[in-house]
Amino acid sequence: MDVVMRMPDVATVDDTVKLVRWLVEVGRPVRRGDALVEVETDKAILTIESAITGTLRATAVAAGDEVATGQEIATFDVDEAIVAGMASTAVRAASMNDEPSEPISGAAGVVAGDVGLSVAHRSTLPGRATIEGGRRSFFARNREAREGGTTTRDEPRAVEPTSYDPGFLLDLYRRMVLIREFEDGVKFLFLEGTMPGTIHQCQGQEATAVGVCAALGAEDFITSTFRGHGHALARGLTVEELLFELFGATSGCCRGKGGSMHVGNMGRGMVPGIAIVGGGIPLAAGMALAFKMRKERRVVACFFGDGAVAEGAFHEGVNLAAIWDLPALFVCENNHYGASTRVDRVMRNPRIAERAATYGIRGETVDGNDVLAVYEAARTAVEECRSGRGPVLLELLTYRRTGHSRRDACNYQPKEERDEWFRRDPIDRLAKVLVDRGLADQASLDHIRAEVQAQFQAAVELARRQPMPTLDDLTTDVLA
Ligand SMILES: Cc1ncc(C[n+]2csc(CCOP(=O)(O)OP(=O)(O)O)c2C)c(N)n1
Numbered sequence: 001m002d003v004v005m006r007m008p009d010v011a012t013v014d015d016t017v018k019l020v021r022w023l024v025e026v027g028r029p030v031r032r033g034d035a036l037v038e039v040e041t042d043k044a045i046l047t048i049e050s051a052i053t054g055t056l057r058a059t060a061v062a063a064g065d066e067v068a069t070g071q072e073i074a075t076f077d078v079d080e081a082i083v084a085g086m087a088s089t090a091v092r093a094a095s096m097n098d099e100p101s102e103p104i105s106g107a108a109g110v111v112a113g114d115v116g117l118s119v120a121h122r123s124t125l126p127g128r129a130t131i132e133g134g135r136r137s138f139f140a141r142n143r144e145a146r147e148g149g150t151t152t153r154d155e156p157r158a159v160e161p162t163s164y165d166p167g168f169l170l171d172l173y174r175r176m177v178l179i180r181e182f183e184d185g186v187k188f189l190f191l192e193g194t195m196p197g198t199i200h201q202c203q204g205q206e207a208t209a210v211g212v213c214a215a216l217g218a219e220d221f222i223t224s225t226f227r228g229h230g231h232a233l234a235r236g237l238t239v240e241e242l243l244f245e246l247f248g249a250t251s252g253c254c255r256g257k258g259g260s261m262h263v264g265n266m267g268r269g270m271v272p273g274i275a276i277v278g279g280g281i282p283l284a285a286g287m288a289l290a291f292k293m294r295k296e297r298r299v300v301a302c303f304f305g306d307g308a309v310a311e312g313a314f315h316e317g318v319n320l321a322a323i324w325d326l327p328a329l330f331v332c333e334n335n336h337y338g339a340s341t342r343v344d345r346v347m348r349n350p351r352i353a354e355r356a357a358t359y360g361i362r363g364e365t366v367d368g369n370d371v372l373a374v375y376e377a378a379r380t381a382v383e384e385c386r387s388g389r390g391p392v393l394l395e396l397l398t399y400r401r402t403g404h405s406r407r408d409a410c411n412y413q414p415k416e417e418r419d420e421w422f423r424r425d426p427i428d429r430l431a432k433v434l435v436d437r438g439l440a441d442q443a444s445l446d447h448i449r450a451e452v453q454a455q456f457q458a459a460v461e462l463a464r465r466q467p468m469p470t471l472d473d474l475t476t477d478v479l480a
């Protein structure tokens with residue numbers, strides 16, 4: 001018999017989604033729980049599973065269509081016995097619902113019960129005009145009140161590359177190439193199935209990690225996120241200790257217990273990465289408080305993404321650091337996406353550095369794909385933090401060239417946007433500066449890349465032979 005499936009409530013603000021593509025062809029059998037269709041919400045691209053076991057007879061909406069919660073999306077040919085089983089599940093689902101649901105009648109009613117949990121989001125939200133009016137006046141008031149205190153800078157820093165030691169510039173270049181080669185190499189190791197777990201990579205964002213870490217001293221610390229490979233290499237962890245960790249070996253920087261999302265080495269000034277979005281921010285404030293109370297002239301640079309700015313942890317950590325003038329450098333790597341969601345869909349004011357004003361600290365927006373601009377901004381901010389004039393919020397504008405994680409094909413980044421950012425690739429840009437100013441020739445830059453590739457390949461060979469943890473290692477080096 002025919003059974004209709006309707007769009008489940010995937011908790012969007014306006015109760016509509018865009019259909020991206022069907023994952024099953026009409027005429028094919030489907031089991032309940034199979035991936036059926038991909039949709040784009042105002043937050044993410046989601047895969048919706050089939051609620052029904054049967055044969056997909058027809059689809060009622062096509063790729064690109066807007067679909068409302070509860071709208072019919074497909075019809076299935078379902079065995080009578082299976083329909084009876086589904087009804088009992090739906091009755092249970094409906095009885096958990098606080099809202100009155102439609103009476104269940106026949107197969108279509110079964111499906112209506114499945115979507116009965118929908119909540120009227122729209123009516124509970126204030127109107128758009130109200131929010132916008134409030135936002136403008138708030139920022140205007142705030143700027144007037146600060147008068148020369150907290151500032152944001154948008155003008156580029158004029159740095160003459162020839163004023164640097166060429167060795168320093170080549171070191172920045174080598175480190176960025178190392179991160180790129182490491183990430184590209186690791187990607188293929190994962191695709192081959194050589195390495196366990198998942199990965200969050202940072203191709204395209206090399207200049208943020210390298211520029212900030214170059215401004216830190218050996219006594220300083222960084223905190224990182226789930227996307228920490230670049231931070232680790234920029235901070236000076238070795239390719240080997242990092243790669244061994246990704247392989248899960250006991251010789252890895254966290255003895256194989258951290259894996260890709262938690263790399264770090266306290267001995268080298270890097271707290272192992274924290275995968276909870278925004279989780280490193282209160283931690284950095286606490287570390288900075290400890291430095292201040294112990295009268296140590298150390299600084300902690302805290303890396304986080306644009307997505308973390310909307311977390312409560314950001315407000316609590318930055319505010320605490322602000323009221324106690326703590327030596328914390330808050331580094332927002334604004335790569336314009338939190339997973340598949342573009343930043344301007346989740347922020348009315350996407351200029352993140354402007355939030356500094358609300359805490360009474362200095363904020364600055366910097367071209368995060370210009371490693372020298374990042375370095376200069378970080379150097380100034382580190383000096384301020386070290387001399388008791390911190391904290392500082394740096395917003396580094398950058399772009400992620402790959403998907404959010406290994407499973408993400410990254411098809412939500414528009415082509416023109418990708419092309420634009422690819423033209424601003426941080427490694428190519430530094431290479432051009434070096435060549436144009438006569439600080440290096442292309443052959444020497446190619447040589448650096450070849451050396452880095454050889455270094456990575458040698459580390460991979462070693463990684464394949466590293467010791468894996470035994471059962472006895474399960475309870476060592478862990479607190480709980
Ligand atoms: C508190 C919390 N919420 C949600 C997640 C799931 N999650 C992991 S990464 C991510 C997006 C983070 O985006 P952003 O902070 O911009 O960092 P990026 O991935 O761009 O480096 C989300 C939502 C999480 N790990 N922690």
Ligand SMILES: [Mg+2]
Nearest residue numbers: 305306337338
């Ligand atoms: Mg982001």
